Structures are given as structure tokens and as C-alpha cells.
Amino acid sequence: MTQHIGVLTSGGDCPGLNAAIRGLGKVAREHYGMRVMGFLNGFRGLAQDQTVELDGAKLSGILTDGGTILGTSRDKPHRMSIGGKELDMTDAIIATYHRHHLDALVCMGGGGTQKNALRLAEAGLNVVTLPKTIDNDIALTDRTFGFDTALQIATEAIDRLHSTATSHERIIVVEVMGHRAGWLAVAAGIAGGADVILLPEIPYDVEKIASAIRRRTQSGKRFSIVVVAEGAMSMDDARLVQGLVQVRDAADTKPRRIEAKDKLRKFHDAHVGHTIGLTRALEQLTGQESRLTILGHLQRGGTPSAADRVFATWLGTECAAALDEKQYGVMLALQGTTLKRVPLAEVAGRIRQVPLDHPLIISGRRVGTAFGD
Numbered sequence: 320m321t322q323h324i325g326v327l328t329s330g331g332d333c334p335g336l337n338a339a340i341r342g343l344g345k346v347a348r349e350h351y352g353m354r355v356m357g358f359l360n361g362f363r364g365l366a367q368d369q370t371v372e373l374d375g376a377k378l379s380g381i382l383t384d385g386g387t388i389l390g391t392s393r394d395k396p397h398r399m400s401i402g403g404k405e406l407d408m409t410d411a412i413i414a415t416y417h418r419h420h421l422d423a424l425v426c427m428g429g430g431g432t433q434k435n436a437l438r439l440a441e442a443g444l445n446v447v448t449l450p451k452t453i454d455n456d457i458a459l460t461d462r463t464f465g466f467d468t469a470l471q472i473a474t475e476a477i478d479r480l481h482s483t484a485t486s487h488e489r490i491i492v493v494e495v496m497g498h499r500a501g502w503l504a505v506a507a508g509i510a511g512g513a514d515v516i517l518l519p520e521i522p523y524d525v526e527k528i529a530s531a532i533r534r535r536t537q538s539g540k541r542f543s544i545v546v547v548a549e550g551a552m553s554m555d556d557a558r559l560v561q562g563l564v565q566v567r568d569a570a571d572t573k574p575r576r577i578e579a580k581d582k583l584r585k586f587h588d589a590h591v592g593h594t595i596g597l598t599r600a601l602e603q604l605t606g607q608e609s610r611l612t613i614l615g616h617l618q619r620g621g622t623p624s625a626a627d628r629v630f631a632t633w634l635g636t637e638c639a640a641a642l643d644e645k646q647y648g649v650m651l652a653l654q655g656t657t658l659k660r661v662p663l664a665e666v667a668g669r670i671r672q673v674p675l676d677h678p679l680i681i682s683g684r685r686v687g688t689a690f691g692d
């Protein structure tokens with residue numbers, strides 16, 4: 320019997336999605352004789368039955384393209400804005416799945432997607448996921464696709480900022496993405512020879528950063544590059560967040576939990592743009608002219624690196640094999656040099672941060688990079 324497979328991409332886009340769709344689609348169709356259908360704009364397409372047949376023509380010529388031919392969104396199956404109202408679309412999704420006689424659904428996405436995919440698996444759908452995000456923060460996989468390209472873009476930006484920082488004898492603060500994890504910041508910071516790297520995993524003291532910069536000035540180095548992960552925070556802010564997380568996790572009533580969650584959300588909303596304040600503070604503390612560059616969505620755009628094309632293709636083709644073996648409820652994960660099928664339930668809801676004893680942090684410290692602690 321021909322297997323009928325649905326595919327969607329969800330969450331923030333990243334380079335390599337098309338390579339993964341192509342790898343999966345080609346092998347599923349040509350090797351296993353499956354029929355492959357794409358759903359548009361993440362879980363929304365599944366809820367509203369927006370489809371595209373992934374035939375040979377659609378799968379051809381997309382390997383090197385950035386973004387996703389399927390479109391994406393941050394919509395959640397159980398809380399989707401439809402006609403101005405937030406609705407639970409799980410039943411509509413299940414109905415679409417059965418209307419198309421799907422045998423399985425492949426969800427390519429980051430942390431949020433893994434959680435949503437698990438919800439659908441628990442609602443009875445056969446689901447397999449792939450780990451995609453420039454943040455590299457998905458549990459149980461050593462790598463996610465999109466990360467390598469973003470790392471390359473961020474590193475090139477830091478290289479370019481070096482010459483202008485030197486010419487003007489300035490401090491240049493560079494904010495990189497990464498959500499609540501510092502993989503992109505630490506890797507790009509080391510590759511680009513940053514003088515200071517600030518990560519969510521290591522709360523900083525702005526005085527210590529200023530001292531590190533003053534020491535550089537005293538030794539004759541009249542410029543500094545400070546790479547900051549968007550999720551990095553001061554020691555005071557980190558204590559505040561930790562307190563709120565404790566209240567949320569220990570809350571004995573729903574209203575108390577909601578209140579703590581609300582405060583946490585407000586904190587994170589207000590934290591966007593924190594590097595503006597940090598840049599000003601460094602200028603005041605050191606007396607040295609400072610500038611800020613926020614790399615933003617540049618890091619997610621454009622053609623995937625060779626490494627991401629290879630990795631995403633491997634994941635896609637291996638996913639087709641898992642579907643052929645009817646192995647569901649799993650995410651494909653890189654562990655060492657092999658791809659493993661790990662239970663979705665063990666991935667969803669967890670984030671993988673940079674361990675404090677990770678070789679990236681240790682080697683950064685050894686070459687004299689300050690981490691603000």
C-alpha cells in the first residue's frame with residue numbers, strides 16, 4: 320500500500336529547510352513510492368487545509384534556496400488566531416489528516432514545533448520531526464540545521480566590524496540571535512575573535528565587562544568587540560528571572576502560576592533591545608565611544624552553507640527511512656556521528672543550553688575572552 324505523507328515547516332524559518340524537504344520528498348517518492356503532500360504556513364495550513372502536492376517539479380531546484388517553499392508560521396494547533404479569536408484547532412487538524420488519508424506527518428521545526436508535534440502525537444497522529452533552528456538549542460541532538468549558516472553569517476559580520484572598530488578606536492557591541500541559548504554567540508564570538516562574549520548561561524556584571532575593556536586599553540588595544548546573545552542578561556536580571564521561574568514551578572494554584580508566567584513574559588518582552596542600554600553603559604563606564612549592531616534576521620536569510628545542505632539532506636533522507644519503517648513519535652537527532660531516532664516526549668519542552676564546562680567556553684577563556692563574570 321502506498322504510504323501518504325504530509326510535511327510542514329513551522330516556527331522561524333532557517334536556511335536548510337528546502338534541502339530537508341527535497342531530501343525527504345525525493346527519497347520518499349522515488350525510493351519508497353510514497354505520495355508526499357506539503358501543508359502551507361506551518362500548523363495553520365494543516366488546520367485550514369492549505370496544501371501543495373510535492374511532486375518531482377516542486378522538489379527540484381530548491382536545494383540552495385533559503386527560507387521554505389512551504390511557508391511557515393508560529394501558530395500553535397491548540398491556540399490559533401482565527402478571525403480575531405484564539406481557537407483550539409486540534410480537531411480540525413486531525414480531520415485534515417484523515418481527509419487526506421495521511422499515514423504520517425513530518426514537522427520540521429525548533430523547540431516550539433517539537434512541543435506542538437508531541438501534542439498531535441498524543442492526540443493520535445503519526446508524527447516524525449526534524450530539528451531545525453539557528454539557535455542549536457534542541458534537546459538530545461548535537462546539532463540543528465540552520466545553525467552552521469547563521470554561524471557563518473555572524474562570524475563574517477564580526478570580521479567586518481573589526482576593521483571599523485579598529486579605525487575609530489571604538490567599542491562595538493554585536494547582538495546575535497539564539498533565543499535563550501548562547502550557542503550562536505559563543506561560536507561566532509570565538510570564530511570572530513571577540514574580546515567579550517555574553518551568554519544567557521553566564522549572567523554578566525557590566526562593571527566586569529568595563530574592566531576587561533579598560534585592561535585592553537591599558538595594554539594598547541584601543542578597540543573592543545563585544546558579542547552579546549539576545550538572551551544574555553545581567554546578574555540582577557538573572558536573579559529576578561530565576562525567582563519568577565521558581566514561583567511558577569512551585570505555584571499551588573492556577574492563578575498564581577498564570578501570574579508568574581505573565582511576569583516572566585513581560586520581562587522577556589521588555590528585555591528585547593537590552594543591548595542598547597548595555598552599549599550606553601559601557602560607553603559611560605569606559606569613556607570610550609561605543610556603537611551597537613543588531614544582526615537580527617540577516618542571520619536566518621539566504622542560501623544554506625554547504626554543511627547545512629549536507630546535514631538537512633541527510634536528515635530528510637533518514638526521515639523517509641523512518642517513515643518506511645513506520646517509526647513514529649520520534650525526532651531524528653545527531654548524536655556523535657550517527658542519526659538516532661529519539662522519543663519526541665524526551666525532546667519537547669526542554670531547551671539545550673551551553674554547558675558551563677563546554678570546550679567552547681573553556682577555549683574562549685583560555686584565549687583571554689571575557690565572559691562578563
Ligand code: F6P
Pocket residue numbers: 331393429452453454496497498549619
Ligand atoms: O528561533 C529562531 C529565532 O531566530 C531566535 O533566534 C529569535 O529569538 C527568534 O527566532 C525571532 O523570531 P521572529 O522571527 O518570530 O521574530
